[in-house]
Amino acid sequence: MKTKYFFALIIAAPLAFTACNSEVPKEKAAAVASAAQQVYVPPGKLDDYYAFLSGGQSGGVFVYGIPSCRYIREIPIFEPRAGLGYANNLGTESYKRLRDSGPIWGDTHHPVLSQTDGKYDGKNLWINDKANGRVARVDLHTFDVAEIKRVPNIQGAHGLAAYLPSCKYVFVNGELEHDFEKNTTDPANYRSVIAFLDGQTLETKFEVSFVGNADIASSGKDGKYVFVTMYNTENGQSSEGMIERDRDAVGAIDVPLAEKLVAEGKATVINGVPVIDETKIPGVLTRIPVPKNPHGCNVTPDGKYVLASGKLSPTVTIIDAHTLKVVAEPEVGLGPLHSTFDNRGNVYTSLFVDSQIVKWNLEKAIKGDPSYLVDRVDVHYNVGHTKAAGADTSYPSGDWLISLNKLSKGMFLPVGPAMPESQELIDISGDKMKVVAAFPSPPEPHDAVMVSRQVLADKVAQTYQLPAKATKLGEEKVVRNGKKLEVFMTCIRSKFIPESFEVHQGDEVTIHLTNVETVRDMTHGLAIANHGINLACDPGQSQDATFTAGKPGTYWYYCTWFCSALHLEMRGRMLVKNDGEPVSDSLNPGAVPANVEPKASYE
Ligand code: K7E
Ligand code: CUA
Ligand code: CA
Numbered sequence: 001m002k003t004k005y006f007f008a009l010i011i012a013a014p015l016a017f018t019a020c021n022s023e024v025p026k027e028k029a030a031a032v033a034s035a036a037q038q039v040y041v042p043p044g045k046l047d048d049y050y051a052f053l054s055g056g057q058s059g060g061v062f063v064y065g066i067p068s069c070r071y072i073r074e075i076p077i078f079e080p081r082a083g084l085g086y087a088n089n090l091g092t093e094s095y096k097r098l099r100d101s102g103p104i105w106g107d108t109h110h111p112v113l114s115q116t117d118g119k120y121d122g123k124n125l126w127i128n129d130k131a132n133g134r135v136a137r138v139d140l141h142t143f144d145v146a147e148i149k150r151v152p153n154i155q156g157a158h159g160l161a162a163y164l165p166s167c168k169y170v171f172v173n174g175e176l177e178h179d180f181e182k183n184t185t186d187p188a189n190y191r192s193v194i195a196f197l198d199g200q201t202l203e204t205k206f207e208v209s210f211v212g213n214a215d216i217a218s219s220g221k222d223g224k225y226v227f228v229t230m231y232n233t234e235n236g237q238s239s240e241g242m243i244e245r246d247r248d249a250v251g252a253i254d255v256p257l258a259e260k261l262v263a264e265g266k267a268t269v270i271n272g273v274p275v276i277d278e279t280k281i282p283g284v285l286t287r288i289p290v291p292k293n294p295h296g297c298n299v300t301p302d303g304k305y306v307l308a309s310g311k312l313s314p315t316v317t318i319i320d321a322h323t324l325k326v327v328a329e330p331e332v333g334l335g336p337l338h339s340t341f342d343n344r345g346n347v348y349t350s351l352f353v354d355s356q357i358v359k360w361n362l363e364k365a366i367k368g369d370p371s372y373l374v375d376r377v378d379v380h381y382n383v384g385h386t387k388a389a390g391a392d393t394s395y396p397s398g399d400w401l402i403s404l405n406k407l408s409k410g411m412f413l414p415v416g417p418a419m420p421e422s423q424e425l426i427d428i429s430g431d432k433m434k435v436v437a438a439f440p441s442p443p444e445p446h447d448a449v450m451v452s453r454q455v456l457a458d459k460v461a462q463t464y465q466l467p468a469k470a471t472k473l474g475e476e477k478v479v480r481n482g483k484k485l486e487v488f489m490t491c492i493r494s495k496f497i498p499e500s501f502e503v504h505q506g507d508e509v510t511i512h513l514t515n516v517e518t519v520r521d522m523t524h525g526l527a528i529a530n531h532g533i534n535l536a537c538d539p540g541q542s543q544d545a546t547f548t549a550g551k552p553g554t555y556w557y558y559c560t561w562f563c564s565a566l567h568l569e570m571r572g573r574m575l576v577k578n579d580g581e582p583v584s585d586s587l588n589p590g591a592v593p594a595n596v597e598p599k600a601s602y603e
Pocket of ligand 1: 109110158216295337338384385446447
């Protein structure tokens with residue numbers, strides 16, 4: 001598939017196989033060399049795809065380059081990340097946004113990219129927090145969290161998808177049943193909801209409530225139905241109770257009908273949200289019976305079918321996405337969890353129990369052609385989600401597929417009793433699948449989404465736009481108000497201004513730090529010795545740190561990102577005075593000998 005790095009590999013491959021892999025038999029060595037060539041992206045060259053992996057209990061998203069499998073960055077979302085200056089400090093906006101929405105931990109499962117005309121548009125990435133009923137929006141111009149909102153009435157906000165084709169809503173379904181109306185503990189009152197959120201503001205516009213639960217979500221492509229798998233139609237409260245029935249369901253929600261009912265005032269407002277109770281106003285939710293306890297829910301790229309992966313059944317149920325009739329139920333292997341698509345009519349289903357990806361032909365399976373199974377490949381080990389490039393859009397690319405494996409066993413150097421999760425990259429461009437690489441990740445990716453770098457090429461910002469509240473160079477100041485001190489500070493290579501300020505022990509200090517750099521990547525951090533403060537301030541960004549000044553003495557603040565040859569000199573002093581000692585509000589009190597003006601060189 002990729003030949004552009006062929007020459008580099010001619011040099012690299014023999015080295016690799018004589019030095020480390022002498023046990024690889026000759027015939028295998030050729031296959032390994034060709035796999036290495038496919039994923040080798042020389043330093044300085046860019047990958048073809050961004051892969052966004054949900055972080056699971058790490059609470060954020062990890063960005064990798066494909067095909068090199070190189071880790072590029074982390075986007076912390078539902079958990080403070082002090083090292084990145086994210087939500088780690090009282091003063092930061094990220095802290096307020098996260099705190100206002102609930103606990104400072106989250107469990108991210110399903111990254112979803114925004115689309116226009118059936119293609120990724122590179123604007124937004126949405127992700128759920130299963131643990132605390134929240135959804136976040138990441139702005140892909142900056143790869144930064146733009147919004148986090150609590151979804152009323154939901155527990156276990158699990159399946160997440162964008163309502164297609166418009167993306168005017170993202171919708172999220174509750175996996176965990178509870179009584180959000182009367183707040184009783186009586187299982188007879190348990191409901192779950194599917195919540196429809198404004199794609200930009202994430203305000204919950206309306207919800208559909210029902211008995212049982214919903215697990216994984218996927219949208220039809222024509223603005224009518226959205227689909228969810230439902231494994232607890234029993235409304236069971238024990239694992240036995242949840243597997244009583246032979247068949248559970250795929251739920252199809254008629255969105256235009258739900259909107260109409262809301263507009264007609266047929267919904268009940270619960271905790272500020274109009275809720276259509278499906279037990280009282282039937283018709284909005286159609287249950288399509290499928291084998292017991294289905295998991296993955298995936299609409300085909302052409303929007304014709306929705307597939308429910310069997311999990312406990314070795315089948316995938318194929319449902320006509322318009323008539324809602326089951327058209328086929330092919331057997332694919334043990335523990336089918338999720339399905340994804342290429343551009344040639346094939347489906348790739350993850351098999352958790354078999355530890356395999358199975359490739360099968362959709363039309364053949366529907367026609368009952370016994371040759372519908374095309375290929376299967378072993379993965380390592382116990383695959384959960386699998387996702388092919390572009391598979392959620394109308395135009396899958398058909399080249400790469402990621403297998404997100406729950407266990408890595410002996411794949412990597414042992415690092416104690418716990419081992420990393422593992423992803424494998426599979427070339428699906430040919431008739432046969434080829435596993436070409438494996439890469440570990442922090443815990444615990446559930447799902448991934450890949451977007452071509454071209455989509456984001458002209459979208460990713462070089463710097464932040466200075467916000468209105470930003471301190472301008474030359475307008476730095478110290479403002480004292482009783483026990484509160486505000487320091488309006490700028491930073492640029494290689495200086496903080498002011499380079500010192502005075503304060504009393506116990507005063508509440510807020511530093512408003514603006515990075516006035518205009519060059520990409522010139523991040524400056526602000527750490528304050530012995531005060532637990534670390535900001536990361538990217539070019540054009542303004543960040544606030546609020547803290548209480550410690551016992552009297554000198555505390556240096558310094559830059560935490562190695563930014564220039566004078567990085568180490570990029571520091572200043574917080575001078576904490578004894579009670580009763582006078583404090584100066586001039587910039588840089590006592591910093592330089594009298595009548596010498598501080599003069600900064602910003603080069
Ligand atoms: Cu998408 Cu892991 Cu939340 Cu399946 S879930 S594996
Ligand atoms: Cu600024 Cu280091
Ligand atoms: Ca069940």
